[in-house]
Amino acid sequence: MPLRRSLMALAVLTAYSVPVLAQQSDEIEVVNVTAQKRKEDPAKVAMSISAVTGSQLQAEHVRDITDLTRVVPNISFTAASGNGGAGPGTSNVEIRGISSTAGAATVGIYLGDTPVTVGNVYTMGNVEPRFFDIERVEVLRGPQATLYGASSMGGTIKFVPVEPDLKEREFTTYSEVSNTKGGSANYALNAVANLPLIANELALRLGVQAQHTGGFINQVDGDGKVLANNINQINDQEFRAALKWKPLRTLTITPSLYYQRIDAKDIAAFNLDLPLYQARKQVREPSIDRLLTPSVTVNWDMGPVDLTSTTSYFERKFDRTQNGSAYNSYSLSTFLTSTEDGGKAPPALIDAVAGLPSAVYLNNQVRQVAQEFRLASHPYDEKVSPWTWLAGTYFSNQHTNVIENDPIFGVTDTFKSFGFDIADPDLLPGAHAGQFPNDNSFAGAFHFREKQSSVFGEVNYYFAPQLHATVGARYLKANTTLSQRNGNYLAGAGNNSSADTSSSAFTPKYALTWEINPTNTVYTSVAKGFRLGGANIYVPPTTCGPDLAANGIDKGPPSYAPDSLWSYEVGSKSRFFGNRVSVNADVFYVKWSNIQQGVYLPTCAYTYNANAGDATTKGFEFDIKAKPLSGLTLSASGGYVQAELSNNRGLENGVVGAVTGARIQGVPKYNAALTASYNFSVAEYPSFVMAGMQWVGSSHGSLDPSQTDYSRPAYHSTDLSAGVTVGSFAYTVFVKNAFDTDTLIQHPQVASIVQGYRLAPRSIGFSLATKF
Template structure:
């Protein structure tokens, strides 16, 4: 696998906006702001519960809050939810939406399987860090809530939920009320383009209390702020990093009896990024000089049928789902494909046949990397749960289930070097001449293509899982859970053409089994105060490596003590130890949730970069320890005034030198795990008040901090040290009748810290958060 240019941080930033959208419909008209903190119910344990009663660290944000605060994607979420971060998968280029991995509690690995589970409703969207892709990123559209579950969730959510799980829970069709909601927003970026968002959702009861349809559509644009320039500094294209996206969701709810509910739904999402958000640091601000533009299109389709049957003594749930992802990308390969080819030419200065002018001409040719990715998965989960705890019925509650999934991932890569054959001919040579290019064969560059790869990954999982709770008293109960998993992964690959060396056609297969237990003790000191302790194991599957050609990578492999790249890499696992408390004071006008954790991570899957030939493979590289805290405080000291503070600190470090012995430069004991900020924190305040009659108004403000991190384990890389940064956001508005209007400013002080600065060949690139934007929004409900 070839290494791609490093991670980028995308354009979204969090703003505190239209608090009117958080109020129950009609609250502004009544002139009596709610004096209690909103409680968002969660399904973290596969049943609806108050999060204050669940023995894990949870952040739950309602759909109204997401919309009013302009939280548009996962990267926005990482700035306000404690101990979440994101970084690029090894080799994927970090080229915008769909290319990043999400990490929780410092469990960060840019290679191998994912470390955080991603769910849309009951559909698992978790995909591995396979060659060119990152996590699936559902847009926050028609969402009831987002639940961030910190710590291993293997018992109920399976492999890869080792750092935690993020659940996007959509709104369900309402069997009773007809409703039509619209939302529109527009803003202007300082020095850039225009942002906009428009959506409409209709809820239509078709048969009263029995059948309802919910349909929604959304279109959005994130204006760009990077300009493409030529070698003389002339602007060729403005705002090239614009991103457009579209979403459609259709759900049907059928309740033929009070005990049986059937909910089929489909979701479609297309994210069209016109280019990446990298600029050249040595050029004037936010200019990029490149030979090849780097667009991408990431399309997601899901279909699920959820059946809930209340049996009286328990609940039976069946979730049958299918998802498909089509992700096509272009990367600028000029910096490494053309340059790599030029290094293979035998120079006349060294007794060869290639004149220096030809070598320079080949090195300067434009090259693209065309990546066509396809993922499809079918999964089935069947679970049976007891009724909620009732002291008069039983001291036990329980849940048991079966899960199976079948996932196929196909990747096609083609790397043309445009004009390569004509360039050789212009200097009187043939690109198939082995005297000029070692090991060249006739037709070495068909249609100027220098590399071709076809890769088919196939992963199967089968699991049985369950949890049981025993109540010693109504206030004290213990939880024991476990999941037994069997998984197989195979890779069939074929690659060839000149930059593939001798090429390869082969297969590799790896089988894994795991037993993942969980133990917890929960004590409800009183109805408003809960303390808990949890010990849980996390696990992710091993996998197979893309072929590394020994003809071009022999020296690199030999430096790592290898004759050839390893065919597979093994699973890794961790144990998480956690203590926490959840308290509500003053009749739920003050809430304080806090947790501390200690994680021991063993046999980490890590990418090994081969610097000379620009390939990478995955290996198991040592152990790590991650420890830290999370805290979330909300207060309503006065009716209408809400104060919030949330933050987390994490220290994730390697605990031995095994990684450096396996060829991972800088992977020594005490090295900070890459991509993990030391801390993040957010403060916000909002005040709702009545202007006159039925007109309610609000003002709001917030500030977010993200701490420093390491962009690499290698201290010699330009992106090794990533600085801390902060943003500030303000808003104000009013609600009148059916309408809610707001004005806002995001990144109000236009923090332009260069938060990443990776080097691609001789070019040092920069990334920043989106510039200041000023805008307005209008919501209406009919």
């Protein structure tokens, strides 16, 4: 559904959840977190954290990481460089306005203890895990470099799966069906089994899920005839297996495996010059994104210290097709000189070449092996010591392979039909036999390798049980290499080269936490964030010469440097009236230096990365929950971010629009939400009703004011639901986007075509959850 491409943040932290046979309480639920790599009350942690439980995700019908932007303040999405909002798996998640479509990622992504963070490599975006068998999702705002390493500049998102239970046998199912206005049906079905194999020693947890998101966009031809209905459909399947073995009271070994396959039939863009929700395209744009993450975690209580070892592997295979007609075919036609201008090509041939269909086939694969060891003291005990600490080491080796082929279908026969040989150098400058094998205009193979090693640690000193200081640091070394080979006509003279870059960083953190009383905490923190540098993809000077000259260089830079930031934060976390009211709030200021940005070359449609400019982001977040009456839960949450460039260095380096005061792209200025839920009984059956509204502020989709997507409007949406639990069955009816908000939240221009994106139209559905 197009919310996956909304690239904006919606914010609501819903207090209601609908686990089957849920126990009612007059207190606000406290969700413990592992933000500091040990389980603790988030109210005692010196950082801004949102923790959303699996039951909340189910109640909100949240399916994936993009939908998470509806329930957490100050998260946004931006299309990866060159994508134009191209669909699932191609966007980058940002926190607190730390948004960059170039270089390394700005937010760390963890699935359990497995890091699945990938860089902005060749139009590939973040890994997007589905919310399946999840205990909670933790969103850690602010730099997390000390404990989570490079790329966690804006923050870290942790997907914490449910662990196998050594005692209780349990079977749960969840099914959902709905229909989208003007489109097709949606459905979801999952089943999870928890099986104790040896009581209190060995348990197995297994789960499977299948989902279908219906489309509402139709493909049409040049005459407006419908060629295919509901093309933006998405199918996904998930499988999870986890084994928990506790051979000793002090030792736990947990191997696990997660597999996910997302099959998108097309992107959710429609043409603004056509009737609503119609897309005229010569080539469909499907994708298949597969994720595999096996891991083994060992926890050993060694007496005075706890040892944790996490060995993980992840593999992502992401195959996708882009409609390259507006790029490749048109670009090739510009190299033909018309007979009217003294050339050899008749105008009809130029027009015919420009109108040919072309595809960009991208076959991406990422593989990573990672190992982390850490030792931690036991939690603070004033009778034992005023110190607590954690220390560890981390190693990773990531390989990314990208294969690209750009056929222009029928190009050779088109030249022949006009009596020309496509290898004629007088007709097509630089052409020779073999530069369009099987009509392929570009062929590229790129291999990225990134190796990291680091040591890290944090120390807490308690001046008193209510007051403690935290000092942490990480030292990181990394090496990145890029080997590339490309050829065929649109690659210019072709290229076969490699580049190697090295990075190192020291990222400290300082915090002070004061527990004024057991229910009120204030804190302040200062932390540094860091991103690795890297090598650039080759830019052919033969086809990009004029663009490069306009930027004052004769060739694309071989590499780009790391960037970094300093974040300053003050916050408070309070609970009142017997934990019937909770108020969390914070303010932050971030100074970001030497930003990695993509420099787009408009004539040849290439992009390279450069360090161009500095920025500041500042703002606040709040989260208020209350249970004023028995059964009634109210919540309000939101955030404000002012994210702007602070100098003109980007413009000087060729980034159009990168001037002082320019708003960083993709970041809404504010988001806010109100939610109310009421729990009651009908004939002794637990029941509920719930309503939520979300508001998202305006944003800029580009730094360049001349782009059609420069100004993105503010918008809002409303969700409604109601349900009843009868025995082991929980029935729910729901409406998403109840008032069918159809604001055009994006309108990027792809070549001469202006595309539109909107929230998914209103959907009405029914779900059934069971637990035995």
